[in-house]
Amino acid sequence: MAHEQHQQLLQALHECMEECNHCFNACLQEDDVKMMAECIRLDRECADICSYLEQAISRKSPYVSELASVCAKICEDCGKECDKHDSEHCKKCAEACFKCAEACKKVS
Amino acid sequence: MAHEQHQQLLQALHECMEECNHCFNACLQEDDVKMMAECIRLDRECADICSYLEQAISRKSPYVSELASVCAKICEDCGKECDKHDSEHCKKCAEACFKCAEACKKVS
Amino acid sequence: MAHEQHQQLLQALHECMEECNHCFNACLQEDDVKMMAECIRLDRECADICSYLEQAISRKSPYVSELASVCAKICEDCGKECDKHDSEHCKKCAEACFKCAEACKKVS
Amino acid sequence: MAHEQHQQLLQALHECMEECNHCFNACLQEDDVKMMAECIRLDRECADICSYLEQAISRKSPYVSELASVCAKICEDCGKECDKHDSEHCKKCAEACFKCAEACKKVS
Numbered sequence: 001m002a003h004e005q006h007q008q009l010l011q012a013l014h015e016c017m018e019e020c021n022h023c024f025n026a027c028l029q030e031d032d033v034k035m036m037a038e039c040i041r042l043d044r045e046c047a048d049i050c051s052y053l054e055q056a057i058s059r060k061s062p063y064v065s066e067l068a069s070v071c072a073k074i075c076e077d078c079g080k081e082c083d084k085h086d087s088e089h090c091k092k093c094a095e096a097c098f099k100c101a102e103a104c105k106k107v108s
Numbered sequence: 109m110a111h112e113q114h115q116q117l118l119q120a121l122h123e124c125m126e127e128c129n130h131c132f133n134a135c136l137q138e139d140d141v142k143m144m145a146e147c148i149r150l151d152r153e154c155a156d157i158c159s160y161l162e163q164a165i166s167r168k169s170p171y172v173s174e175l176a177s178v179c180a181k182i183c184e185d186c187g188k189e190c191d192k193h194d195s196e197h198c199k200k201c202a203e204a205c206f207k208c209a210e211a212c213k214k215v216s
Numbered sequence: 217m218a219h220e221q222h223q224q225l226l227q228a229l230h231e232c233m234e235e236c237n238h239c240f241n242a243c244l245q246e247d248d249v250k251m252m253a254e255c256i257r258l259d260r261e262c263a264d265i266c267s268y269l270e271q272a273i274s275r276k277s278p279y280v281s282e283l284a285s286v287c288a289k290i291c292e293d294c295g296k297e298c299d300k301h302d303s304e305h306c307k308k309c310a311e312a313c314f315k316c317a318e319a320c321k322k323v324s
Numbered sequence: 325m326a327h328e329q330h331q332q333l334l335q336a337l338h339e340c341m342e343e344c345n346h347c348f349n350a351c352l353q354e355d356d357v358k359m360m361a362e363c364i365r366l367d368r369e370c371a372d373i374c375s376y377l378e379q380a381i382s383r384k385s386p387y388v389s390e391l392a393s394v395c396a397k398i399c400e401d402c403g404k405e406c407d408k409h410d411s412e413h414c415k416k417c418a419e420a421c422f423k424c425a426e427a428c429k430k431v432s
Binding site for chain 3: 118122125126128130132133159163166167168
């Protein structure tokens with residue numbers, strides 16, 4: 001993986017993790033939490049795998065490609081779920097997820 | 109830390125992590141998710157720190173005592189929140205949390 | 217995933233995580249640490265993915281199958297590396313890794 | 325925690341995690357790995373807690389203060405160990421660790 005690609009992916013993962021956790025927290029405070037249940041679940045899935053992959057890339061894990069492939073899928077699913085909702089935290093999260101999915105696909 | 113104490117703590121952490129994640133998942137499927145919002149939040153906090161501490165103990169981290177102290181507090185808070193609710197997954201989770209908090213206090 | 221299969225996998229992951237972290241710590245205390253460098257690296261990779269997958273299974277993550285597939289590969293690589301060395305911690309770790317790889321393959 | 329302080333801490337944690345993992349990987353490739361054993365151990369401890377705290381802050385965990393207190397201690401210990409060695413990766417890691425320890429202390 002070229003150095004620039006590596007830095008772009010790390011940045012995308014970091015932003016995605018932050019937005020997913022921000023969205024997780026904001027969803028739990030919505031009036032209609034039930035409507036956000038799948039979003040809450042996927043926000044956690046996505047934040048966790050992004051955080052994991054950040055560490056894996058940083059330590060030059062031999063498994064970055066396989067992990068990035070799983071991460072791309074989770075980011076896409078989380079982005080699609082978030083995109084169904086109108087709140088700003090969901091829209092921003094969806095954007096970060098789709099951007100991260102693209103970055104992951106380049107190394108998977 | 110004596111070997112037996114070590115094994116008891118690992119077991120308590122593992123059970124607590126499992127129950128918290130089970131409760132997290134079950135809460136997201138309840139009819140009244142809003143009522144479970146704090147439970148969902150604390151289940152994640154508690155599962156994550158228990159899982160982290162399991163790894164720290166296993167690798168003989170020099171920081172087991174400090175981490176166990178934080179873990180005990182999170183387990184107690186999560187146990188108290190779960191104990192407010194009537195569903196079986198919350199009651200079982202509360203029990204695992206309180207047991208784990210006690211085990212953590214012995215090494216913190 | 218059937219309940220029994222689920223419990224077997226959780227148990228295999230937990231034992232593998234413990235053995236990998238034990239081996240990681242023991243390798244760092246060997247006389248010839250250089251010879252154990254790849255073992256140290258893979259022990260961390262393997263402990264981390266096993267711990268991650270334990271949590272994913274416990275929260276009924278929709279991505280257990282994909283994660284288990286990556287985990288199986290890491291367990292196999294770690295087991296093969298450990299198996300090259302004669303120390304008891306490496307042999308025990310290799311055994312736990314191979315057992316865990318098999319359990320992962322059943323759900324991947 | 326004020327927004328600016330929050331962003332500074334997230335940045336410090338992220339850089340520290342990256343440097344620790346970079347140092348972990350570089351130490352494993354040194355000629356004299358034995359001399360780096362404690363550095364390797366602490367790099368992992370430090371990268372893991374920084375990554376954990378990044379997530380905790382991002383999801384507005386109620387335990388940021390307690391976790392930051394443990395993280396500050398680990399960062400300091402890791403920085404001191406790295407600072408004993410002459411290689412560039414150790415010096416850069418020490419710097420990131422000390423900076424992160426300071427940022428953690430402000431919120432602990």
